[in-house]
Amino acid sequence: MSRYQLRIGVCDLVLPFETDPSFRERIEGVHHAFSRSPLVFGDDTVVHTGDSLEEGYERSLDYFADWNGEVTGVTCYNDLVALEVMKGLRERSLSVPDDVSIIGFDDLKLLDYFPILLTTIQVPKYEMGRRATKLLLDQIDSGTDGSAEQIELNAELVVRSSTAPPSEKR
Template structure:
């Protein structure tokens, strides 16, 4: 015989309504009780009837997850974490890719409106006005984008950019370049602002090169401009751009890190496999996926949402083989004993 909701309630020692809320509105159930009910349901093999529950609650128990480019290795760990976290809460996730096109992004949000309870927007390219308008159609949480009034999960890329510039300056690099990301990227703006501040504080010159495609090809195309800028230290928008830059510089006879040090952002798997292994800013993608799901479920589970939530996750600098001391001619002169600045 099929396991019923009454069986789960009896085995859990709770009322039937508590089991129902555990699956339909988990945020309303005490965490300890919720976890006990879910464990018993899993042990008994109980599966709630989605169709019946949807008629009762008016919810689909589906979420949408929209990313800028599913081929970018940055996104799969986030997608996998979000899907697993949602599935543990009895939600399914539909994933869609915009190919960096804001028009496609808007079409996908509108298409999801009646199919999901809420949407996770990862690194959206839409403008502020469009996002503010679309939020009235479906609840959503932003990932790596800040907009007043909207809940968001941010990976502190500004801190990461400062750490990267300070690392390069600490190695003696005084002529730096920043390979920015695609036009309209909120992340690219944050990296640029933080890198400029850190360079100024370190007494280094920063040349901004871009916008660039957030791909390996984008880095290869930018290599000649980096060489013309005579930069000895480079911070790239992401790891793909950094890896492409290393390849492009090699074709020009410029060695990394002997002639030019390169830092990426993301810490994708290729950063560890590339030669030289890439120094990069590690982004907490798994934590971001899980946190964004929790935030979205809390949002769709209430009729009167409070102030928009904001979570900022810490980034770290991972030093590998693509950065080294600046060429001798680039390093600041050491003061002789007794000299003063």
Template sequence: MSETKYSKIKSWIKSNILDGTFQPYQKISSESELMKQFNVSRHTVRLALGELVSEGWLYKEQGSGTYVSDRSSRNNLYNLVDSKNIAIITTYISDYIFPSIIRGAESVLSKEGYQVSLFSTNNDHEIEKRVLETVIAQRFDGVIVEPTRSAISNPNINYYLNLESLNIPYIMINAFYDELEPISVTLNDMCGGFLQAEHLIKLGHRNILGFFKTDDIQGSKRMKGYLKAHRDYGVTIVPQNIITYNTSEKEGTGLLEKLDDILINSPDKVTGIICYNDELAMKILDVLRQRNLQVPDDISIVGFDDSFLAEVSEVKLTTVKHPKSELGEVAAKLIIEMVNNINEPKAESQAVNSYVFEPSLVVRSSTKKIGE
């Protein structure tokens, strides 16, 4: 029990240092205050503080108290010897389109002599916090990061602000936290959602379902494109045809049960389905098979990302192209420029700007014209 409590004290102090709440040379809470805050003995507090001092996070001044160390000079000295380290943080690492994005970035970074460390947040804010603490503690030269659940308020903004104060450049991919206005490499998701809906509308479809994952900003923007295409082509928007979900619902059956319910009970026949990504499209294809509905004869379906999944099923998927490895390459080139700018005199540094890829539609056999 004592071990758990002492670890909590250590973690709390380190988190406050890493998110910038405790600044170098700032005096931290007294032993008595920490005893009261964590309901522990003085021995437990001293054990935690002693380890943080020996690890270089804190230092003591006799008769005055305990203060936060300035670790920057120490880490900069370390980086002169063993530098060129980039952290790549994505929501997922080993599945779907993420290996391609990571390979694209690694290919550029390795050519320039950078070591790459990979981290995954599993699209979870608590994991993102732990990853950012590791990245700040180890003082990487730069960070390429995919935001976690980018459409909702982020509790870890302080960590990104601390990266800025520590002069550690970061670049965001696929999405970005709007309040930070960071350099980013993204796809025009609104345009992608428009292309999905426009394609089906031009084929004569009018009753089109749209599935959008809306705790990531990409899903909200794709939904915006879906709505814009309906408006631009004068097609009535049916509110019940818009189905939203979040990360926690991604693996459950509830989403597919909603689809099943609509297919059974909708007063008008659904002829087209737009999916947030190809991964979801594959699951929807399974539901359609169970209902003995043929794609594209009974229902047309459009995915997003042009992943490897688009061509592995028996129905080749019409989908929106995502740049994948090219996005990773561009992000890597930009972070290298930003790292170089840190070491250049201001007059010689190059301006680094965000980059937006424009999407295109890849038409395969999962869509067809109504009545064809």
């Protein structure tokens, strides 16, 4: 996701939920993407949003209060946070993607009904559920507590109208 934004020339800002177990992995992924670019990944690249949508909205309002055009993209924890950020940008009279590109995570079908289609990460929800069910049934059948097993599934970037290269921006 961040590699895509870097490839189109977007300076990225990350809005994570610190309470999510994948928080560190997502930040490390963004850091890795930045390490392959001329851009610097600093402490100010991550804007901590707490664990509520309202905090994501409020933090985006605060962050973009004195927007100077330097940050041209935001990677959000999920699609709902992306909607809150878009709301905050609209209240600051900033346009998505003309001023700031937005990427979410989850590919919520509900977002197909919004005027700006969100670029997002599509996760294989059905496959996640199928594998979790299989692990649980195997654990029940074996009569053991089971050990934690980490399974990685591929996610897919779905590019829509909420992102644009800076050359296409004002």
